[in-house]
Amino acid sequence: MVARYVVSPRGGRRAYPDITSALRAAAARGRAAQIEIAPGHYGETLFVQGEVRLTALEGPGSVVVSGTGGTVLDTSGSVHVHGLALTGRDADAVACRAGTLTLEHTEIRASGGVALNARPRTSVTLRDSVVLHGRTLFAGSAGLVERCRFTDAADNAIAVIEGARVAVRGSRIEGSRIHGVRVCDAGAEVTGCELTGTGHAALMADSRAELTVADCAITAVHAEGIMFIEQSRGSVDNTRVTDARHGIGAASGADPVVRGCVLTDCHDTGINVQTSARGRFEDCQVLRAGNVAVFSTQGGAPEVRGGRISEGNVGIALTDGGRGRFTGIGIEDLTASALRVWNGSKGVFEHIRVDRCPQGLDTTQGDGGTAADLTDVVFRDFEVTAVTALGQSRVTLRDVKAERGVVGFGVGEEAQLLVHDCDISAMSVGGAVAYGRAKLAAKNLTVRGAGTGLIGSGSAYLDLADSEFTDCATMGAAFTDECGGRVVNCAVDGAPGAAVLDNGRVELVALRTSLPVVHKTVHTVEPTPTVINNYNGPVIYGPVIHSQFSWNNDNVSQQQTGRDDPST
Structure with a gap:
């Protein structure tokens, strides 16, 4: 049987003048108690023990309790609070020291520090409530937060630490100075929530945390929308991040699974994986990223499957x-490169479609450890080059198509480009181009409708076999400078000009063509004339014949006889 107690500062039959006196009476009887509180402002610190229910008689907000010191509500037992407004200062505004605590339709206001502290081995439920300014702390405890609002926390709105397990559902977190929800060496589930205006990552998992996020909306974040660090794990499903610096990040060994998310208008990156983190990203969309849609650096190793990248840099x-x-990504309408592999990085790209980007693959800053492997990739309507391999990078292409651009595949400096079963069409300048000291090796390459199908210059080395160059506007192939190599069992057809401009250094084996091969004599550089420099005398160019010289002499005596006299 539950004992009923009424609290009214105005007095009345069997009414207690304050909440504390009613709690004392309930504790003396040692039974479950329901304390019903009339509207008013109560300047008390409440210590609640046992099985007690505190209820505002006239609904949420009608009863205001403000402690004279720090904590305004301190509970041990099985306590249920409904409709009260609790204001604390300095220390924990509300503390659950033992047992369970349920707060419904409650407002907790903390000028700073902790608004609600769920101590180890306790269980706290916060439902349909508002927390202002302070943070809600779950340390080694269990928690459930449903349909609540957290506003302007001085640091983290919700902190889940020291092995705590908490579920946050259908709530709104706004204006937190640090994180919206921080999970550290603990576990949290965040579902159907809105987070906005946080100073750091809206959702943060660190120190081997487990964070599960689903169906959330995150906006206007000064750092990451969601961040996993320090070997944290977890999943993010069907969540939208808008107007953050980074959409979703992983660092220092973290390994999240992200599915079906939309990352829009991120100022720097959409997906950011670094410092030995991993992560699997499936069917995500990154739209209008300010710098890079998907970024991997410093040992990061994401796996990205499906999805779309659009209208970014x-x-x-x-x-x-x-x-x-x-794998399986659509990339479109960017202002720079679709794929970039630089500085000792390695990327594998499969079943990728790239449309209307200035450049396809770029390895401009590629050292000897830089490698890119492309399989079943299509580049369409690009402004410069579909594939650019530079530096000392190594690029392998299998079943790659380039359609409508300036140059299909380009390799320069000391880079290597290996091409298997690829197709290039409608290039205004060149199909495949090699220059510098680069190496181009291709088998079963088809070039149709380029200015020149194959171009080799500088000291580049070409090794082509079983390839075809058709309907090239100028010629099928052009080899200049000291470019060398072999072209074996290839065909040139349909070009209005020559089949090949041959510099004599590229071996043409079994070339099939009805067009002329133009042999250009290799230019031999004349030896530089002998130059004799004597800095105390004249400077002489060329052979010295029938000449006499003297310098630094006070007197000179010259004799000249016949023209052919050897003494002259």
């Missing part, structure tokens, strides 16, 4: 030792 970028595997 760079699509996928790997740099400074970043790695990654990318």
Whole structure:
């Protein structure tokens, strides 16, 4: 049987003048108690023990309790609070020291520090309530937060630490100075929530935390929308991040699974994986990223499957030792490169479609450890080059198509480009181009409708076999400078000009063509004339014949006889 107690500062039959006196009476009887509180402002600190229910008689907000010191509500037992407004200062506004605590339709206001503290081995439920300014702390406890609002926390709105397990559902977190929800060496589930205006990551998992996020909306964040660090794990499903610096990040060994998310208008990156983190990203969309849509650096190694990248700057970028595997992604309407692999990074790209980007693959800053492997990739309507391999990078293309651009595949400096079963069409300048000291090796390459199908210059080395160059506007192939190599069992057809401009250094084996081959004599550089420099005398160019010289002499005596006299 539950004992009923009424509290009214105005007095009345069997009414207690304050809440504390009613709690004392309930504790003396040692039974479950329901304390019903009339409207008013109560300047008390409440210590509640046992099985007690505190209820505002006239609904939420009608009863205001403000402690004279720090804590305004301190509970041990099984306590249920409904409709009260609790204001604390300095210390924990509300503390659950033992047992369970349920707060419904409650407002907790803390000028700073902790608004609600769920101590170890307790269980706290916060439902349909508002927390202002302070943070809600779960340390080694269990928690459930439903349909609540957290506003302007001085640091983290909700902190889940020291092995706590908490579920946050259908709530709104706004204006937190640090994080919206921070999970540290603990576990949290965040579902159907809105987070906005946080100073750091809206959702943060660190120190081997487990964070599960689903169906959330995150906006106007000064750092990451969601961040996993320090070997944290978890999943993010069907969540939208808008107007953050980074959409979703992983660092220092973290390994999240992200599915079906939309990352829009991120100022820097959409997906950011670094410092030995991993992560699997499936069917995500990154729209209008300010710098890079998907970024891997410093040992990061994401796996990205499916999804779309659109209307940003760079699509996928790997740099400074970043790695990654990318499959089944559509990339479109960027202002820079679709794929970028720089500085010792390695990327594997499969079943990728790139449309209307200035450049396809870019390895401009590629050292000897830089490698890119492309399989079943299509580049369409690009402004410059579909594939650019530079530095000392190594690029392998299998079943890659380039359609409508300036140059299909380009390799220069000391880079290597290996091409298997690829197709290039409608290039205004060149199909495949090699220059510098680069190496181009291709088998079953088809070039149709380029200015020149194959171009080799500088000291580049070409090794082509079983390839075809058709309907090229100028010629099928042009070899200049000291470019060398072999072209074996290839065909040139349909060009209005010559089949090949041959510099005599590229071996043409079994070339099939009805067009002329123009042999250009290799230019032999004349030896530089002998130059004799004597800095105390004249400077003489060329052979010295029938001449006499003297310098630094006070007197000179010259005799000249016949023209052919050997003494002259």
